[in-house]
Amino acid sequence: MMTIINGIKSMFHDHWCWGFLAFACIVWYSTITIYVAIKGSYDIRNMLRTLSKSKDN
Amino acid sequence: MSDFAFIDGSIVGVYLLVVMTAGIMVRKYVGKVEDFLLAGREMNLYLGIASLAATEFGILTCMYTSQNGYENGFAGAIPGVLLCMAMLFVGWTGFCIKPLRDSNAITIPELLEKKYGSRVRWATGVVIALGGLLNMGVALRIGGEFLVGVAGIDQKYLEIMMTTLLLAVAVYTILGGMLSVLITDFLQFIVMSAGLLITTLFILHKVGWGTLVNTVQNHHGSGGFNPFRNENMGWSYVVFNAMLATAGVITWQPMIARVLAAKDSKTGQRVYTRTSFFFVARFLVPGLWGIAALAILSPQEIGDNSLLAMPTMIRQLLPAGLLGLLVAAMLAAEMSTDSAYMLTWGSIIYNDIMAPLRRDNTWSERKGLFWNRTIVALIGVFLLIYGLWYKIEGDAWTYLCLTGTIYLSSISVLLVACCYWKRANSWGAAAAIICGAFLPVTTLILQKVGPWTDWFQKRDTLCGVITYVAVAIAMIIGSYHKPQSRLIVTEAK
Numbered sequence: 001m002m003t004i005i006n007g008i009k010s011m012f013h014d015h016w017c018w019g020f021l022a023f024a025c026i027v028w029y030s031t032i033t034i035y036v037a038i039k040g041s042y043d044i045r046n047m048l049r050t051l052s053k054s055k056d057n
Numbered sequence: 058m059s060d061f062a063f064i065d066g067s068i069v070g071v072y073l074l075v076v077m078t079a080g081i082m083v084r085k086y087v088g089k090v091e092d093f094l095l096a097g098r099e100m101n102l103y104l105g106i107a108s109l110a111a112t113e114f115g116i117l118t119c120m121y122t123s124q125n126g127y128e129n130g131f132a133g134a135i136p137g138v139l140l141c142m143a144m145l146f147v148g149w150t151g152f153c154i155k156p157l158r159d160s161n162a163i164t165i166p167e168l169l170e171k172k173y174g175s176r177v178r179w180a181t182g183v184v185i186a187l188g189g190l191l192n193m194g195v196a197l198r199i200g201g202e203f204l205v206g207v208a209g210i211d212q213k214y215l216e217i218m219m220t221t222l223l224l225a226v227a228v229y230t231i232l233g234g235m236l237s238v239l240i241t242d243f244l245q246f247i248v249m250s251a252g253l254l255i256t257t258l259f260i261l262h263k264v265g266w267g268t269l270v271n272t273v274q275n276h277h278g279s280g281g282f283n284p285f286r287n288e289n290m291g292w293s294y295v296v297f298n299a300m301l302a303t304a305g306v307i308t309w310q311p312m313i314a315r316v317l318a319a320k321d322s323k324t325g326q327r328v329y330t331r332t333s334f335f336f337v338a339r340f341l342v343p344g345l346w347g348i349a350a351l352a353i354l355s356p357q358e359i360g361d362n363s364l365l366a367m368p369t370m371i372r373q374l375l376p377a378g379l380l381g382l383l384v385a386a387m388l389a390a391e392m393s394t395d396s397a398y399m400l401t402w403g404s405i406i407y408n409d410i411m412a413p414l415r416r417d418n419t420w421s422e423r424k425g426l427f428w429n430r431t432i433v434a435l436i437g438v439f440l441l442i443y444g445l446w447y448k449i450e451g452d453a454w455t456y457l458c459l460t461g462t463i464y465l466s467s468i469s470v471l472l473v474a475c476c477y478w479k480r481a482n483s484w485g486a487a488a489a490i491i492c493g494a495f496l497p498v499t500t501l502i503l504q505k506v507g508p509w510t511d512w513f514q515k516r517d518t519l520c521g522v523i524t525y526v527a528v529a530i531a532m533i534i535g536s537y538h539k540p541q542s543r544l545i546v547t548e549a550k
Contacts, residue, residue: 018282
Protein backbone atom coordinates (compact mmCIF):
# COMPACT_ATOMS: atom_id res chain seq x y z
CA MET A 1 0.00 0.00 0.00
CA MET A 2 2.81 2.36 0.95
CA THR A 3 4.52 1.55 -2.38
CA ILE A 4 1.40 2.63 -4.26
CA ILE A 5 1.05 5.83 -2.21
CA ASN A 6 4.73 6.66 -2.70
CA GLY A 7 4.37 5.95 -6.42
CA ILE A 8 1.41 8.33 -6.70
CA LYS A 9 3.28 10.97 -4.67
CA SER A 10 6.25 10.77 -7.02
CA MET A 11 3.92 11.16 -10.03
CA PHE A 12 2.76 14.53 -8.68
CA HIS A 13 6.27 15.54 -7.63
CA ASP A 14 8.38 14.88 -10.74
CA HIS A 15 6.92 16.87 -13.66
CA TRP A 16 3.50 17.05 -12.00
CA CYS A 17 1.66 17.99 -15.21
CA TRP A 18 2.53 14.73 -16.99
CA GLY A 19 2.22 12.87 -13.68
CA PHE A 20 -1.29 14.26 -13.20
CA LEU A 21 -2.30 13.33 -16.76
CA ALA A 22 -0.90 9.79 -16.39
CA PHE A 23 -2.70 9.37 -13.06
CA ALA A 24 -5.93 10.71 -14.61
CA CYS A 25 -5.60 8.17 -17.46
CA ILE A 26 -5.38 5.32 -14.96
CA VAL A 27 -8.38 6.66 -13.02
CA TRP A 28 -10.29 7.16 -16.31
CA TYR A 29 -9.70 3.56 -17.43
CA SER A 30 -10.49 2.05 -14.03
CA THR A 31 -13.75 3.98 -13.45
CA ILE A 32 -15.23 4.97 -16.81
CA THR A 33 -14.78 1.47 -18.21
CA ILE A 34 -16.98 -0.07 -15.51
CA TYR A 35 -19.57 2.71 -15.76
CA VAL A 36 -19.72 2.54 -19.57
CA ALA A 37 -19.86 -1.28 -19.45
CA ILE A 38 -22.96 -1.21 -17.22
CA LYS A 39 -24.79 1.65 -18.94
CA GLY A 40 -23.72 0.50 -22.42
CA SER A 41 -25.33 -2.91 -21.91
CA TYR A 42 -28.67 -1.14 -21.30
CA ASP A 43 -28.10 0.90 -24.47
CA ILE A 44 -27.56 -2.31 -26.48
CA ARG A 45 -30.71 -3.89 -25.05
CA ASN A 46 -32.81 -0.82 -25.88
CA MET A 47 -31.29 -0.48 -29.35
CA LEU A 48 -32.01 -4.11 -30.28
CA ARG A 49 -35.54 -3.85 -28.84
CA THR A 50 -36.31 -0.75 -30.92
CA LEU A 51 -34.84 -2.27 -34.08
CA SER A 52 -36.80 -5.46 -33.52
CA LYS A 53 -40.04 -3.49 -33.14
CA SER A 54 -39.41 -1.40 -36.26
CA LYS A 55 -38.60 -4.56 -38.23
CA ASP A 56 -41.87 -6.17 -37.10
CA ASN A 57 -43.81 -3.07 -38.12
CA MET B 58 11.90 -13.75 -21.12
CA SER B 59 8.19 -14.54 -21.02
CA ASP B 60 6.74 -16.88 -23.65
CA PHE B 61 3.21 -17.08 -25.00
CA ALA B 62 1.91 -19.90 -22.79
CA PHE B 63 -1.16 -22.15 -22.95
CA ILE B 64 -3.08 -19.86 -20.59
CA ASP B 65 -2.39 -16.88 -22.90
CA GLY B 66 -3.66 -18.80 -25.93
CA SER B 67 -6.79 -19.84 -24.02
CA ILE B 68 -7.60 -16.23 -23.07
CA VAL B 69 -7.21 -15.12 -26.69
CA GLY B 70 -9.26 -18.08 -27.98
CA VAL B 71 -12.19 -17.47 -25.61
CA TYR B 72 -12.17 -13.78 -26.40
CA LEU B 73 -12.28 -14.38 -30.18
CA LEU B 74 -15.11 -16.89 -29.81
CA VAL B 75 -17.27 -14.52 -27.73
CA VAL B 76 -16.74 -11.56 -30.07
CA MET B 77 -17.42 -13.55 -33.24
CA THR B 78 -20.59 -15.07 -31.78
CA ALA B 79 -21.93 -11.70 -30.61
CA GLY B 80 -21.07 -10.04 -33.92
CA ILE B 81 -22.80 -12.70 -36.02
CA MET B 82 -25.88 -13.03 -33.78
CA VAL B 83 -27.11 -9.47 -34.38
CA ARG B 84 -27.27 -9.88 -38.17
CA LYS B 85 -30.99 -10.71 -37.91
CA TYR B 86 -31.76 -7.11 -36.92
CA VAL B 87 -30.42 -5.75 -40.22
CA GLY B 88 -33.33 -5.14 -42.58
CA LYS B 89 -32.42 -1.90 -44.35
CA VAL B 90 -29.36 -0.12 -45.69
CA GLU B 91 -29.70 2.44 -42.87
CA ASP B 92 -29.61 -0.40 -40.29
CA PHE B 93 -26.47 -1.75 -41.94
CA LEU B 94 -24.61 1.56 -42.21
CA LEU B 95 -25.88 3.45 -39.13
CA ALA B 96 -27.55 0.85 -36.87
CA GLY B 97 -30.92 2.46 -37.65
CA ARG B 98 -29.67 5.65 -35.91
CA GLU B 99 -30.53 4.06 -32.56
CA MET B 100 -27.13 4.38 -30.87
CA ASN B 101 -27.28 5.92 -27.41
CA LEU B 102 -24.65 7.72 -25.32
CA TYR B 103 -22.70 4.96 -23.53
CA LEU B 104 -22.64 2.59 -26.47
CA GLY B 105 -21.35 5.56 -28.50
CA ILE B 106 -18.56 6.24 -26.00
CA ALA B 107 -17.48 2.57 -26.00
CA SER B 108 -17.65 2.34 -29.78
CA LEU B 109 -15.77 5.58 -30.46
CA ALA B 110 -13.04 4.76 -27.94
CA ALA B 111 -12.62 1.21 -29.30
CA THR B 112 -12.59 2.33 -32.93
CA GLU B 113 -10.00 5.04 -32.42
CA PHE B 114 -7.51 2.73 -30.69
CA GLY B 115 -5.96 0.04 -32.86
CA ILE B 116 -2.63 -1.78 -32.68
CA LEU B 117 -1.28 0.75 -35.15
CA THR B 118 -2.29 3.58 -32.79
CA CYS B 119 -0.61 1.79 -29.91
CA MET B 120 2.56 1.23 -31.96
CA TYR B 121 3.02 4.77 -33.27
CA THR B 122 2.11 6.45 -29.97
CA SER B 123 4.58 4.24 -28.12
CA GLN B 124 7.14 5.07 -30.83
CA ASN B 125 6.36 8.74 -30.18
CA GLY B 126 6.95 8.18 -26.45
CA TYR B 127 10.20 6.36 -27.18
CA GLU B 128 11.52 9.06 -29.53
CA ASN B 129 10.09 12.21 -27.93
CA GLY B 130 9.37 11.33 -24.29
CA PHE B 131 6.24 12.73 -22.64
CA ALA B 132 6.06 15.46 -25.29
CA GLY B 133 5.09 12.70 -27.72
CA ALA B 134 1.63 12.70 -26.10
CA ILE B 135 0.92 16.27 -27.23
CA PRO B 136 -1.24 15.18 -30.23
CA GLY B 137 -3.50 13.43 -27.71
CA VAL B 138 -3.88 16.58 -25.60
CA LEU B 139 -4.72 18.57 -28.75
CA LEU B 140 -7.25 15.95 -29.86
CA CYS B 141 -8.88 16.08 -26.41
CA MET B 142 -9.21 19.87 -26.65
CA ALA B 143 -10.64 19.64 -30.18
CA MET B 144 -13.18 17.00 -29.08
CA LEU B 145 -14.28 19.13 -26.14
CA PHE B 146 -14.67 22.21 -28.34
CA VAL B 147 -16.64 20.41 -31.05
CA GLY B 148 -18.73 18.47 -28.52
CA TRP B 149 -19.67 21.54 -26.49
CA THR B 150 -20.40 23.84 -29.42
CA GLY B 151 -21.70 21.29 -31.95
CA PHE B 152 -19.35 22.91 -34.47
CA CYS B 153 -20.16 21.24 -37.83
CA ILE B 154 -21.38 17.98 -36.24
CA LYS B 155 -24.74 19.45 -35.19
CA PRO B 156 -25.78 20.65 -38.67
CA LEU B 157 -24.37 17.41 -40.10
CA ARG B 158 -26.45 15.17 -37.81
CA ASP B 159 -29.53 17.37 -38.13
CA SER B 160 -29.37 17.03 -41.93
CA ASN B 161 -29.96 13.24 -41.58
CA ALA B 162 -27.21 12.57 -44.13
CA ILE B 163 -25.54 9.13 -44.11
CA THR B 164 -22.13 10.55 -45.01
CA ILE B 165 -20.41 13.97 -45.18
CA PRO B 166 -20.43 14.12 -49.02
CA GLU B 167 -24.22 13.70 -48.94
CA LEU B 168 -24.49 16.95 -46.95
CA LEU B 169 -21.93 18.66 -49.19
CA GLU B 170 -24.09 17.85 -52.25
CA LYS B 171 -26.81 20.19 -50.92
CA LYS B 172 -24.40 23.11 -51.09
CA TYR B 173 -21.98 22.26 -53.89
CA GLY B 174 -23.88 19.87 -56.19
CA SER B 175 -23.62 16.19 -57.15
CA ARG B 176 -20.20 16.40 -58.86
CA VAL B 177 -18.59 17.69 -55.68
CA ARG B 178 -20.33 14.93 -53.72
CA TRP B 179 -18.81 12.33 -56.04
CA ALA B 180 -15.35 13.96 -55.97
CA THR B 181 -15.30 14.26 -52.17
CA GLY B 182 -16.41 10.64 -51.95
CA VAL B 183 -13.41 9.60 -54.05
CA VAL B 184 -11.02 11.77 -52.00
CA ILE B 185 -12.35 10.44 -48.68
CA ALA B 186 -12.35 6.77 -49.74
CA LEU B 187 -8.88 7.01 -51.31
CA GLY B 188 -7.31 8.91 -48.41
CA GLY B 189 -8.98 6.67 -45.84
CA LEU B 190 -8.12 3.36 -47.49
CA LEU B 191 -4.48 4.33 -48.09
CA ASN B 192 -4.29 5.44 -44.48
CA MET B 193 -5.82 2.24 -43.19
CA GLY B 194 -3.76 0.06 -45.49
CA VAL B 195 -0.65 0.22 -43.33
CA ALA B 196 -2.50 -0.95 -40.21
CA LEU B 197 -2.54 -4.67 -40.93
CA ARG B 198 1.19 -5.17 -41.34
CA ILE B 199 2.07 -3.12 -38.27
CA GLY B 200 -0.63 -4.95 -36.29
CA GLY B 201 0.81 -8.26 -37.43
CA GLU B 202 4.34 -7.18 -36.49
CA PHE B 203 3.14 -6.32 -32.99
CA LEU B 204 1.37 -9.65 -32.46
CA VAL B 205 4.30 -11.65 -33.87
CA GLY B 206 6.75 -9.64 -31.74
CA VAL B 207 4.81 -9.91 -28.49
CA ALA B 208 3.78 -13.55 -28.80
CA GLY B 209 7.26 -14.60 -30.02
CA ILE B 210 5.85 -16.18 -33.19
CA ASP B 211 8.05 -16.74 -36.26
CA GLN B 212 7.96 -13.76 -38.67
CA LYS B 213 6.99 -16.05 -41.58
CA TYR B 214 3.52 -16.55 -40.02
CA LEU B 215 2.76 -12.81 -40.09
CA GLU B 216 0.79 -12.96 -43.36
CA ILE B 217 -1.26 -15.96 -42.21
CA MET B 218 -2.10 -14.17 -38.94
CA MET B 219 -3.12 -11.01 -40.78
CA THR B 220 -5.33 -12.97 -43.17
CA THR B 221 -7.04 -14.86 -40.34
CA LEU B 222 -7.61 -11.68 -38.35
CA LEU B 223 -9.08 -9.86 -41.33
CA LEU B 224 -11.30 -12.82 -42.27
CA ALA B 225 -12.73 -12.97 -38.75
CA VAL B 226 -13.47 -9.23 -38.78
CA ALA B 227 -14.87 -9.32 -42.31
CA VAL B 228 -17.35 -12.13 -41.50
CA TYR B 229 -19.22 -10.25 -38.77
CA THR B 230 -18.91 -6.84 -40.46
CA ILE B 231 -20.34 -8.18 -43.73
CA LEU B 232 -23.22 -9.89 -41.97
CA GLY B 233 -24.19 -7.33 -39.33
CA GLY B 234 -22.77 -4.01 -40.54
CA MET B 235 -22.82 -1.18 -38.00
CA LEU B 236 -24.89 -3.24 -35.54
CA SER B 237 -22.18 -5.91 -35.34
CA VAL B 238 -19.54 -3.19 -35.20
CA LEU B 239 -21.24 -1.48 -32.23
CA ILE B 240 -21.82 -4.69 -30.27
CA THR B 241 -18.31 -6.02 -30.85
CA ASP B 242 -16.85 -2.54 -30.18
CA PHE B 243 -18.58 -2.59 -26.81
CA LEU B 244 -17.02 -5.96 -25.86
CA GLN B 245 -13.68 -4.89 -27.30
CA PHE B 246 -13.76 -1.63 -25.31
CA ILE B 247 -14.06 -3.58 -22.05
CA VAL B 248 -11.31 -6.10 -22.88
CA MET B 249 -9.06 -3.38 -24.31
CA SER B 250 -9.46 -1.08 -21.31
CA ALA B 251 -8.80 -3.90 -18.84
CA GLY B 252 -5.67 -4.97 -20.75
CA LEU B 253 -4.32 -1.43 -21.07
CA LEU B 254 -4.98 -0.61 -17.42
CA ILE B 255 -3.42 -3.75 -15.94
CA THR B 256 -0.40 -3.61 -18.27
CA THR B 257 0.24 0.08 -17.44
CA LEU B 258 -0.04 -0.54 -13.69
CA PHE B 259 2.35 -3.52 -14.04
CA ILE B 260 4.88 -1.44 -15.99
CA LEU B 261 4.65 1.46 -13.51
CA HIS B 262 5.17 -1.02 -10.65
CA LYS B 263 8.16 -2.73 -12.30
CA VAL B 264 9.90 0.30 -13.81
CA GLY B 265 8.69 3.14 -11.55
CA TRP B 266 7.59 6.68 -12.35
CA GLY B 267 10.93 8.16 -11.22
CA THR B 268 12.85 5.92 -13.64
CA LEU B 269 10.55 6.94 -16.51
CA VAL B 270 11.06 10.66 -15.75
CA ASN B 271 14.85 10.25 -15.40
CA THR B 272 15.04 8.28 -18.66
CA VAL B 273 13.24 11.03 -20.55
CA GLN B 274 15.44 13.69 -18.90
CA ASN B 275 18.64 11.79 -19.80
CA HIS B 276 17.72 10.99 -23.41
CA HIS B 277 15.70 14.02 -24.48
CA GLY B 278 16.41 16.76 -21.92
CA SER B 279 13.71 19.41 -21.50
CA GLY B 280 12.46 18.59 -25.04
CA GLY B 281 11.13 15.33 -23.64
CA PHE B 282 8.61 17.27 -21.56
CA ASN B 283 8.05 20.42 -23.61
CA PRO B 284 7.18 20.00 -27.33
CA PHE B 285 8.36 23.53 -28.16
CA ARG B 286 11.87 22.63 -26.95
CA ASN B 287 11.92 19.24 -28.68
CA GLU B 288 14.16 19.15 -31.77
CA ASN B 289 11.79 16.73 -33.57
CA MET B 290 8.74 18.89 -32.85
CA GLY B 291 8.66 22.67 -32.43
CA TRP B 292 5.83 25.11 -33.18
CA SER B 293 5.06 23.75 -36.66
CA TYR B 294 4.48 20.26 -35.20
CA VAL B 295 2.09 21.62 -32.56
CA VAL B 296 0.21 23.90 -34.99
CA PHE B 297 -0.04 21.11 -37.60
CA ASN B 298 -1.36 18.65 -35.02
CA ALA B 299 -3.86 21.22 -33.72
CA MET B 300 -5.16 21.68 -37.29
CA LEU B 301 -5.15 17.94 -37.87
CA ALA B 302 -7.02 17.31 -34.61
CA THR B 303 -9.74 19.86 -35.37
CA ALA B 304 -10.12 18.68 -38.97
CA GLY B 305 -10.10 15.06 -37.81
CA VAL B 306 -12.85 15.33 -35.22
CA ILE B 307 -15.22 17.05 -37.66
CA THR B 308 -14.50 15.01 -40.80
CA TRP B 309 -12.80 11.66 -39.99
CA GLN B 310 -15.55 9.41 -41.24
CA PRO B 311 -15.14 6.62 -38.61
CA MET B 312 -15.68 9.25 -35.89
CA ILE B 313 -18.44 11.07 -37.75
CA ALA B 314 -20.23 7.74 -38.31
CA ARG B 315 -20.81 7.64 -34.51
CA VAL B 316 -22.41 11.09 -34.62
CA LEU B 317 -24.56 10.07 -37.58
CA ALA B 318 -25.57 6.79 -35.89
CA ALA B 319 -26.56 8.64 -32.70
CA LYS B 320 -30.23 9.08 -31.78
CA ASP B 321 -29.97 12.87 -32.24
CA SER B 322 -27.38 15.65 -32.47
CA LYS B 323 -27.43 16.21 -28.69
CA THR B 324 -26.41 12.57 -28.09
CA GLY B 325 -23.70 12.87 -30.75
CA GLN B 326 -22.27 15.96 -29.04
CA ARG B 327 -22.31 14.26 -25.64
CA VAL B 328 -20.48 11.24 -27.08
CA TYR B 329 -17.75 13.67 -28.18
CA THR B 330 -17.40 15.57 -24.89
CA ARG B 331 -17.40 12.43 -22.75
CA THR B 332 -14.91 10.56 -24.93
CA SER B 333 -12.55 13.55 -25.16
CA PHE B 334 -10.21 12.58 -22.32
CA PHE B 335 -9.81 9.12 -23.83
CA PHE B 336 -7.67 10.78 -26.52
CA VAL B 337 -5.10 11.86 -23.91
CA ALA B 338 -4.97 8.26 -22.67
CA ARG B 339 -4.76 7.02 -26.26
CA PHE B 340 -1.41 8.79 -26.63
CA LEU B 341 -0.05 8.89 -23.08
CA VAL B 342 -0.58 5.26 -22.02
CA PRO B 343 1.30 3.66 -24.96
CA GLY B 344 3.73 6.60 -24.72
CA LEU B 345 4.59 5.45 -21.18
CA TRP B 346 5.21 1.96 -22.55
CA GLY B 347 7.57 3.45 -25.16
CA ILE B 348 9.45 5.35 -22.46
CA ALA B 349 9.65 2.15 -20.39
CA ALA B 350 11.19 0.40 -23.42
CA LEU B 351 13.76 3.19 -23.63
CA ALA B 352 14.50 2.74 -19.91
CA ILE B 353 15.03 -1.00 -19.78
CA LEU B 354 16.19 -2.11 -23.24
CA SER B 355 19.69 -1.75 -24.62
CA PRO B 356 20.22 -0.24 -28.12
CA GLN B 357 21.27 -3.70 -29.37
CA GLU B 358 17.96 -5.20 -28.24
CA ILE B 359 15.98 -2.48 -30.06
CA GLY B 360 17.95 -2.40 -33.32
CA ASP B 361 17.14 0.07 -36.12
CA ASN B 362 13.35 0.00 -35.91
CA SER B 363 12.09 1.98 -32.89
CA LEU B 364 8.55 0.93 -33.77
CA LEU B 365 9.33 -2.54 -32.40
CA ALA B 366 10.89 -1.34 -29.12
CA MET B 367 7.62 -1.46 -27.16
CA PRO B 368 6.57 -5.02 -28.24
CA THR B 369 10.09 -6.25 -27.41
CA MET B 370 9.86 -4.69 -23.93
CA ILE B 371 6.35 -6.09 -23.37
CA ARG B 372 7.50 -9.61 -24.23
CA GLN B 373 10.38 -9.38 -21.80
CA LEU B 374 8.46 -7.80 -18.94
CA LEU B 375 4.97 -9.30 -18.81
CA PRO B 376 4.35 -12.70 -17.13
CA ALA B 377 2.20 -15.49 -18.59
CA GLY B 378 -1.51 -14.75 -18.25
CA LEU B 379 -1.00 -11.01 -18.38
CA LEU B 380 0.61 -11.42 -21.79
CA GLY B 381 -2.51 -13.25 -23.00
CA LEU B 382 -4.73 -10.49 -21.62
CA LEU B 383 -2.68 -7.86 -23.42
CA VAL B 384 -2.74 -9.78 -26.72
CA ALA B 385 -6.53 -10.17 -26.34
CA ALA B 386 -6.75 -6.42 -25.63
CA MET B 387 -4.68 -5.59 -28.68
CA LEU B 388 -6.67 -8.00 -30.85
CA ALA B 389 -9.79 -6.25 -29.54
CA ALA B 390 -8.31 -2.88 -30.45
CA GLU B 391 -7.33 -4.04 -33.93
CA MET B 392 -10.58 -5.82 -34.73
CA SER B 393 -12.76 -2.90 -33.62
CA THR B 394 -10.72 -0.48 -35.74
CA ASP B 395 -10.65 -2.74 -38.81
CA SER B 396 -14.38 -3.49 -38.73
CA ALA B 397 -15.38 0.15 -38.24
CA TYR B 398 -13.01 1.37 -40.93
CA MET B 399 -14.09 -1.27 -43.47
CA LEU B 400 -17.72 -0.32 -42.93
CA THR B 401 -17.02 3.41 -42.97
CA TRP B 402 -15.08 3.54 -46.22
CA GLY B 403 -17.59 1.09 -47.68
CA SER B 404 -20.42 3.48 -46.78
CA ILE B 405 -18.67 6.28 -48.68
CA ILE B 406 -18.19 4.09 -51.76
CA TYR B 407 -21.84 2.95 -51.73
CA ASN B 408 -23.53 6.18 -50.68
CA ASP B 409 -21.46 8.71 -52.61
CA ILE B 410 -19.22 7.17 -55.28
CA MET B 411 -22.01 4.87 -56.48
CA ALA B 412 -24.65 7.61 -56.06
CA PRO B 413 -24.90 8.29 -59.85
CA LEU B 414 -25.94 4.64 -60.35
CA ARG B 415 -28.84 5.06 -57.91
CA ARG B 416 -30.27 8.30 -59.29
CA ASP B 417 -33.51 6.63 -60.43
CA ASN B 418 -34.20 5.33 -56.86
CA THR B 419 -35.13 1.88 -58.17
CA TRP B 420 -32.71 0.00 -55.93
CA SER B 421 -34.46 -2.18 -53.38
CA GLU B 422 -33.20 -2.44 -49.78
CA ARG B 423 -32.16 -6.01 -50.57
CA LYS B 424 -30.03 -4.88 -53.53
CA GLY B 425 -28.55 -2.05 -51.45
CA LEU B 426 -27.58 -4.48 -48.68
CA PHE B 427 -26.03 -6.85 -51.22
CA TRP B 428 -23.85 -4.08 -52.65
CA ASN B 429 -22.83 -2.80 -49.22
CA ARG B 430 -21.74 -6.28 -48.18
CA THR B 431 -19.89 -6.81 -51.45
CA ILE B 432 -18.03 -3.51 -51.05
CA VAL B 433 -16.95 -4.37 -47.48
CA ALA B 434 -15.67 -7.74 -48.75
CA LEU B 435 -13.75 -6.07 -51.60
CA ILE B 436 -12.19 -3.58 -49.15
CA GLY B 437 -11.04 -6.58 -47.11
CA VAL B 438 -9.35 -8.06 -50.20
CA PHE B 439 -7.73 -4.69 -51.01
CA LEU B 440 -6.41 -4.34 -47.45
CA LEU B 441 -4.94 -7.80 -47.52
CA ILE B 442 -3.01 -7.15 -50.74
CA TYR B 443 -1.99 -3.56 -49.95
CA GLY B 444 -1.27 -4.36 -46.30
CA LEU B 445 0.91 -7.33 -47.22
CA TRP B 446 3.30 -5.75 -49.69
CA TYR B 447 3.45 -2.10 -48.66
CA LYS B 448 6.38 -1.27 -46.36
CA ILE B 449 6.06 1.83 -44.19
CA GLU B 450 9.21 3.96 -43.90
CA GLY B 451 10.24 6.46 -41.23
CA ASP B 452 7.93 7.83 -38.53
CA ALA B 453 4.57 6.07 -38.78
CA TRP B 454 2.65 8.93 -37.19
CA THR B 455 3.96 11.48 -39.72
CA TYR B 456 3.09 9.14 -42.60
CA LEU B 457 -0.44 8.76 -41.27
CA CYS B 458 -0.75 12.52 -40.82
CA LEU B 459 0.29 13.18 -44.41
CA THR B 460 -1.95 10.57 -46.03
CA GLY B 461 -4.77 11.72 -43.76
CA THR B 462 -4.13 15.32 -44.80
CA ILE B 463 -4.95 14.30 -48.39
CA TYR B 464 -8.59 14.43 -47.48
CA LEU B 465 -8.82 16.02 -44.03
CA SER B 466 -7.63 19.42 -45.23
CA SER B 467 -10.01 19.74 -48.19
CA ILE B 468 -13.06 18.04 -46.65
CA SER B 469 -12.80 20.03 -43.39
CA VAL B 470 -12.64 23.31 -45.31
CA LEU B 471 -15.58 22.21 -47.48
CA LEU B 472 -17.62 21.19 -44.45
CA VAL B 473 -16.95 24.36 -42.45
CA ALA B 474 -17.76 26.53 -45.48
CA CYS B 475 -20.87 24.44 -46.21
CA CYS B 476 -22.19 24.93 -42.67
CA TYR B 477 -21.14 28.53 -41.96
CA TRP B 478 -20.24 30.47 -45.17
CA LYS B 479 -23.11 31.48 -47.40
CA ARG B 480 -20.90 32.52 -50.32
CA ALA B 481 -19.14 29.12 -50.61
CA ASN B 482 -19.89 27.37 -53.92
CA SER B 483 -18.83 24.55 -56.25
CA TRP B 484 -15.89 26.46 -57.77
CA GLY B 485 -14.39 27.04 -54.32
CA ALA B 486 -15.07 23.41 -53.41
CA ALA B 487 -13.32 22.14 -56.56
CA ALA B 488 -10.32 24.41 -55.95
CA ALA B 489 -10.08 23.21 -52.33
CA ILE B 490 -10.27 19.52 -53.31
CA ILE B 491 -7.58 19.86 -55.99
CA CYS B 492 -5.31 21.86 -53.70
CA GLY B 493 -5.88 19.51 -50.74
CA ALA B 494 -5.03 16.43 -52.78
CA PHE B 495 -2.18 17.92 -54.81
CA LEU B 496 -0.03 19.39 -52.01
CA PRO B 497 0.26 16.33 -49.70
CA VAL B 498 0.90 14.00 -52.66
CA THR B 499 3.59 16.38 -53.98
CA THR B 500 5.17 16.47 -50.52
CA LEU B 501 5.21 12.67 -50.33
CA ILE B 502 6.82 12.44 -53.78
CA LEU B 503 9.42 15.12 -52.98
CA GLN B 504 10.29 13.24 -49.79
CA LYS B 505 11.21 10.20 -51.88
CA VAL B 506 12.76 11.65 -55.08
CA GLY B 507 14.53 14.79 -56.24
CA PRO B 508 17.31 17.00 -54.87
CA TRP B 509 15.37 18.34 -51.84
CA THR B 510 14.39 15.06 -50.15
CA ASP B 511 16.19 16.02 -46.90
CA TRP B 512 14.51 19.42 -46.74
CA PHE B 513 11.01 17.98 -47.27
CA GLN B 514 11.59 15.11 -44.84
CA LYS B 515 12.63 17.51 -42.07
CA ARG B 516 9.81 19.98 -42.70
CA ASP B 517 6.87 17.65 -43.26
CA THR B 518 4.76 19.27 -40.55
CA LEU B 519 5.41 22.75 -41.99
CA CYS B 520 4.22 21.41 -45.38
CA GLY B 521 1.10 20.16 -43.58
CA VAL B 522 0.37 23.60 -42.08
CA ILE B 523 0.87 25.22 -45.50
CA THR B 524 -1.56 22.71 -47.04
CA TYR B 525 -4.38 23.60 -44.61
CA VAL B 526 -3.86 27.35 -45.15
CA ALA B 527 -3.60 26.93 -48.94
CA VAL B 528 -6.82 24.88 -49.10
CA ALA B 529 -8.74 27.55 -47.16
CA ILE B 530 -7.39 30.25 -49.50
CA ALA B 531 -8.29 28.11 -52.54
CA MET B 532 -11.87 27.83 -51.26
CA ILE B 533 -12.14 31.62 -50.82
CA ILE B 534 -10.57 32.48 -54.19
CA GLY B 535 -12.57 29.83 -56.06
CA SER B 536 -15.87 30.90 -54.48
CA TYR B 537 -15.32 34.58 -55.25
CA HIS B 538 -14.32 33.80 -58.86
CA LYS B 539 -17.53 31.99 -59.76
CA PRO B 540 -19.55 34.43 -61.91
CA GLN B 541 -22.58 35.80 -60.08
CA SER B 542 -24.96 34.78 -62.89
CA ARG B 543 -23.90 31.13 -62.57
CA LEU B 544 -24.14 31.44 -58.80
CA ILE B 545 -27.73 32.66 -59.02
CA VAL B 546 -28.66 29.90 -61.48
CA THR B 547 -27.07 27.27 -59.23
CA GLU B 548 -28.84 28.63 -56.16
CA ALA B 549 -32.16 28.76 -58.05
CA LYS B 550 -31.71 25.11 -59.03
